[in-house]
Amino acid sequence: xxxxxxxxxxxxEYSSRGEGTPIIFIHGFGGEGSSFRVxxxxxxKSFNTIEVDLRGHGRSDTSSEISIDVFASDLNELIEKLDIxxxxxxxxxxxxxxxxxxxxQFGQKDISALVLIETSPMVMEEKGWKGTLLRGExxxxxxxxxxxxxxLDWMSFAESFVREMSPKLDENSLKLAIERVSGNRxxxxxxxxxSLMSKDYRSILPSIELPTMVINGSDSTFYDPDSGxxxxxxxxxxxYKIIKDAGHLVVMEKPAELSRLISEFINNKIHIS
Numbered sequence: 409x410x411x412x413x414x415x416x417x418x419x420x421e422y423s424s425r426g427e428g429t430p431i432i433f434i435h436g437f438g439g440e441g442s443s444f445r446v447x448x449x450x451x452x453k454s455f456n457t458i459e460v461d462l463r464g465h466g467r468s469d470t471s472s473e474i475s476i477d478v479f480a481s482d483l484n485e486l487i488e489k490l491d492i493x494x495x496x497x498x499x500x501x502x503x504x505x506x507x508x509x510x511x512x513q514f515g516q517k518d519i520s521a522l523v524l525i526e527t528s529p530m531v532m533e534e535k536g537w538k539g540t541l542l543r544g545e546x547x548x549x550x551x552x553x554x555x556x557x558x559x560l561d562w563m564s565f566a567e568s569f570v571r572e573m574s575p576k577l578d579e580n581s582l583k584l585a586i587e588r589v590s591g592n593r594x595x596x597x598x599x600x601x602x603s604l605m606s607k608d609y610r611s612i613l614p615s616i617e618l619p620t621m622v623i624n625g626s627d628s629t630f631y632d633p634d635s636g637x638x639x640x641x642x643x644x645x646x647x648y649k650i651i652k653d654a655g656h657l658v659v660m661e662k663p664a665e666l667s668r669l670i671s672e673f674i675n676n677k678i679h680i681s
Contacts, residue, residue: 409441409467412489420482421467422460422490426452429520429674430492433459434483436501437604438566438589438597440466443500446663447670454671458495460486462506464596474596475603476502480509487518496674498523500659501630502600505529508609511616520678522620523670526656528631529609529639538635542572543628551605555598562594572629574657610642617644619677623669625654625661647673 409421423441425448433444441459448457462479464470471478483506487495497519499507504527511519528539533547540546557565566589574585620643624636633650640646649669654662 412486414482414485418463418471419469422458424458426456428455430456430458430495432495432497434499434503434506436503438592444659447659447667450667470596474599476505476509476607479506480513483510484514494520496521499527500525501527502604505604505607512612516618519618521618525623526625526628526631526658528635529613532605538632538638541630543632558594558598563590566590576655613642614644620646621673622646623649625658626650626652628656630656
């Protein structure tokens with residue numbers, strides 16, 4: 409992997425393969441760029457695929473200040489320092505919030521399209537909102553409990569989080585996923601979780617004019633698939649896709665189908681001179 413140094417001297421690791429339209433993949437909470445390794449193997453044959461380890465994740469450095477806002481700023485520095493022209497931003501889970509925060513901070517002019525995978529503009533419970541985490545059941549009370557567990561027993565939270573997210577994984581894969589997530593620092597993860605839970609990007613969705621594909625897994629334990637349909641309808645230029653027999657870990661469970669959707673979307677919607 410290569411890296412950039414941010415303006416506050418933080419090392420952000422990334423990998424880049426292939427040629428063509430650049431796609432920057434942004435992972436979820438507790439993950440890393442390698443979450444997209446199978447997608448990368450498929451899509452790098454036709455596109456320039458870039459996977460980043462967000463600050464405090466994977467091989468990237470961490471810092472005392474860490475949040476969705478900082479992740480978006482790091483993403484902007486990555487684009488600028490590598491002189492990436494008109495990338496597609498593809499955010500999975502928390503990565504979708506990073507994409508929306510990027511649009512909020514830096515606008516749309518330097519981006520060609522968005523792919524939002526198993527994500528939501530607001531994950532905290534609100535009456536009438538389908539995009540709440542855990543299919544509408546993630547309450548403020550549970551959030552407070554989770555923060556305490558993260559700080560006191562991160563290993564327990566990490567195992568519970570992974571099992572909730574990935575009920576279809578076999579035991580060996582589940583064990584590896586738990587080890588990967590539990591390797592993160594609890595103080596970093598609790599800060600990131602607090603930041604994510606505080607965000608609400610619903611107000612900016614109608615102003616996003618970029619071609620945007622919203623993707624859900626039909627069997628997700630995290631998000632009601634209908635919430636993705638609602639998000640796509642609010643966007644200025646959105647479309648909705650559902651992948652059958654896939655859960656929140658659609659990037660790992662159905663990489664071939666997801667790659668096909670992304671490839672078709674880019675080829676049909678994006679024209680870069």
